[in-house]
Amino acid sequence: MKPADVALNFGTPSGSPRTSSDFEELNYPHHHTATSNSPTGSLGWTAVPRREEELPLPHYMSEDTARRRVPRAPAVDGGETFVAQDEKHPMDYDVYDDGGKDVYAKMKAARGPVGSGRLRRPPAPPPTTVGELIQQNLEHIPPIIYTLLACWTRFHKIGKSGNVIWDEAHFGKFGSHYLKREFYFDVHPPLGKMLVGLAGLLSGYDGSFDFKSGEAYPEHVPYTAMRVIMATFGVAMVPLGWYTAVELGMSWRACHLVALMVLFDVAWLCISRFILLDSMLLFFTFTTVFCLSKFHNQQYHSFSFDWWMWLAMTGISIGCVTSVKWVGLFVTALVGLYTIEDLWDKFGDLKMPVRDQIRHWGARIGCLIVLPILVYMASFKLHFLILNHSGPGDAQMSSLFQANLVGNDFASNPLDVAFGSKVTLKNMGWGGGLLHSHVQTYPVGSNQQQVTCYHYKDENNDWYITPRWGEPEPDAEGPIRFLQDGDVIRLRHAATTRNLHSHPIPAPVTKLNHEVSCYGNLTIGDEHDYWVVEVVDDIKRGKKNNVDKIHSLTTRLRFRHQVLGCYLRAANAILPQWGFKQVEVSCEKENNPGDVHTYWNVESHWNDRLPRGNTKFYRSPFLRDFWHLNVAMMTSNNALIPDPDKEDILASKPLDWPFLRLGLRMCGWGDNQTKYYLLGTPVIWWAGTTSLVVSLLVLAVYLIRMQRRYADMEPREWDHFIYVGKIAFFGWFLHYFPFMIMGRVTYVHHYLPTLYFSVLMFAHLVDHFVLTSKRFSEKTKWIVFGALSFTIFACFWWFRGLAFGMDGPINEHWGLRWRRLEYL
16 A cells, blocks of 8 residues: 655755746656665666756655666567566566666676576666776676687697698698689589688788698798688687677576687697688688577567677578588578577467568578578679689589680680581580590490590590491581581590490499490491480570571580480489599480480580681670589589598598597608697587487476476576577587488598587586576586586697697607507
8 A cells, every 4th residue: 555645855955946947947867777776686777867856756666666676578579668676586687786876887797598598788888987898898808818818729830730731732722723713623612712712812822832732831832821811710719609608698607618618629729720611611600600699689679770780690601601611501400490480489479460470581581591692602703703714623614604714715616516527525414524435445234435424624525526437528628517406427536536336235323224335446337326416405596496507615415326216414423433433424215305414515616627716605694604513513522422442541420420439630640740630629529419418318307397397497597498408409410410311421520510519508508507506506616617627628738739730750649549449
């Protein structure tokens, strides 16, 4: 019951009359700040007037009660409401504690997470002194210190080995191609390799070194500077780990654990110190998780500037990580699962207007689908603009694309193809190669000369277009006979003089198709050498009806065997080692007009009797080149399968990774060279993997107890436990499980992005059961935290030589032998 008598204090001396103008000029407060007015941490707010008068309080509220008005949980529309708070039930929200004195109070540490993410803090008031500025930014001091420590670990003795280490032989060479602007081909997207080229440019490298594996760097190659630039991405991983833990709502001790594990894992350290793509892949994986967690913490205020910014940053980060390696698609899948769940929850919110539902869907589609695709495509556009000179990877691209490269003579070749011309034939399937033959024969089937598709240029790709047996050969002085639709021809291999041939013998790999071989010579042959030319269309002239003569580069052809009726085809079937792992060429029995693997075009064309072509006639659209290169990358990537004829001592299986069964030698193992071994810090890998198993058991126990109506946690605590657990577990699963079903060869460094999520899970569980638990005293928490930190550091210090480099005979490095199966 409210008091019957109310005394209002208007802040004026008794007996002093007031006028209406005095009340009209009263300045009301323009700033609010939350306060704590009791030792127990009760929360409140105080108004700051511009003048020194006291404002009138409501008649039912004392001054002490007024100081305990606190912000309630965020409203649906993103606004705030205020309620009176009793000291016995303090809310766990972070506030400013001025003790009821002034608004420039220091920020207290968060007592617990709001909802499922980081605690939402009110904006800090502007500092008036240097001390207040420092106090408001104390939370940034630990990540700054960790960043400085990361600089020491990543840069220490980084140039100790003056030889090309492991995959520096690949990615350093690719960087050289960018500096020389020569087109090359690789199975990975171009962003990371362009950054390697940029590192070389900034270091003063001219691109002249070949980066042969194990070879010593010459003096003019600034390999140390290039390694330092690459290691900078590894340095940035440490503060990103800290801030991600902060955004996930972990306690400050758990944030320290995450930062320490990222800082002191030997595998992350080792992989970051060389000219490789992995440091960039890890960096953008970390940024994606960080941006996602930042966006999650903006969900209380949809469509605000910060909400849009972090949603867009998440999309940009997705585009960058997938533009370095396709492994980035795994963290993209994590963002996709989060988004699906988020939109599903919003779909169930019946209070949300349909207009807002559509805006949410549109925002996700635009920022998480369209924007990453644009970033990914932009990296290829820049790739094509830089590499505008002919290089070793030309043959992987379409003939039209190659015609536009500087130093390529395709565009100056004769336009009209005629009998007697010497040509190369390019398969127009995505990633198709050049029709090829060599003197080696099939060890199975007909035992005749092999015919394959080959992605590199040499004289074994050259063929002559000749008429059927019995018809006169082209006369150098007679009229020119141009090649047209429906002509029957023989294709004679220029190097061996044998004819392209097919017969009813099963192909060596694709058993349902006929074998294609080379048979006979200039005088010996039969009707199985005859191929009927069928025009599909022309890229420039359009439909088949518009094609009167066959043009090089632009006319798409099919070759039908006149006797068997099958079509010359080169898909993605790879021959065994006896076929040099080249693409199988066969004759497909079924007539499938839409099969691009049966499409061919004339690429190189030599005929002295015909005029040269016009370069301006040939243009290759970007989207066609973009799609062609990506399919070629995927095809080549799928071909990276274990070779049963060879033993890869560096390869490992996914089951070897979680508990660190073995590592990877990164260089030679001679007594006189510096040696590096890719092996993680054991306690970090073991603890992370164990935490994943424990998390599933803990979840099962909690669900059973919830079903029995036990209340182990408040709803906000449960939401936070599940949210961080889902990010960590599904992030780990989506990065690890695909390697279990992949057919390609795998190595331990493929697990490094996966490791990050097990680190987050371990820190999350330690935080949940110990560091924020009410069951343990502060002293116990310090002991656990100190023991874990010391163990991580001690294990790192013991194995640090694996990343910093080991000199001398390996047997002299006592205590570093990993398992009985092998030395480091």
